[in-house]
Amino acid sequence: MTAMLTEDDYGVLAEPATLKIERLLPGPIDRVWTYLVDGELRRQWLAAGAMEQQVGAPVELVWRNDELTDxxxxxxxxxxxxxxxTCEVIExxxxxxxxxxxxxTGGVTFTLAEKGDEVLLTLVHKRVEDSAVLLNVSAGWHAHIDVLEARLRGTAPAPHWDNWAQLRSDYAERFFG
Structure with missing residues (x-):
């Protein structure tokens, strides 16, 4: 199972409709990058789908969240x-x-920065105007990043949907009290 959540694991509203999540992951940076851009590795934590690494390329994301955890x-x-x-590579x-x-929405940006032997992942999802969508997106990104972290650390992730449901409740309290 994954470690207990800390305050640093939760996303914040960088602006009223912009989610920002930061997470330290085990490196090296090229390994983490591959989990973002390789459809087979991305399928293990988020969604399958081929992606050409060039601006303007389409990205079809296919979620099968029942297959993420056992x-x-x-x-x-x-x-x-x-x-x-279907999304598009913007940058x-x-x-x-x-x-x-x-x-x-205003799109999603993943930024990776080396921090010693770890990698700081910063995810920013902009212009999520609808509060119900914001809760789903916040819990979703958080839960998916939890699975990514577990994969990178070689540990067993918590059951995805149960984690998502708890996180959705947590974010409702955090964002809307």
Whole structure:
């Protein structure tokens, strides 16, 4: 199972509709980068889908969250077994920065910075205006990064859906009290 959450693990609202999450991950930076851009490795923590590493390239993301952890936990009734979304690479600077479009929001930027033998991942998801979507996105990114961290550390992640549900409740309290 994953370690207990600390305050530093939670995302914050950098602006009213902008989520920012920072997490120290085991390096090296090239390994973490590969988990962002390689569809097979990305499938293990977020969503499958090929991605050309060039600006303007389409990225089809395919979520099958029931497959992320064993056991997967209890999937909420409103969540489908599979979800697909086509994004576009907006900016790319291997192995430091990847920005992609994200539905009707302002997009997601992943920034990686070396910190000794660890890598600081900074995720910024901009213009998530709807509060219900913001809660789902905040819990989702946090839960997916928890799985990524576990994969990189070689540990077993917590059941994804149970973690997501608890995090959604946590973020509701944090953001909207």
């Amino acid at each position: 056991p997967p936990g209890q999937r909420p009734d409103e969540m489908a077994e599979e979800h697909r979304m 790319i600077d291997p192995p430091h920065k990847l920005a992609i479009s994200w539905g009707s």
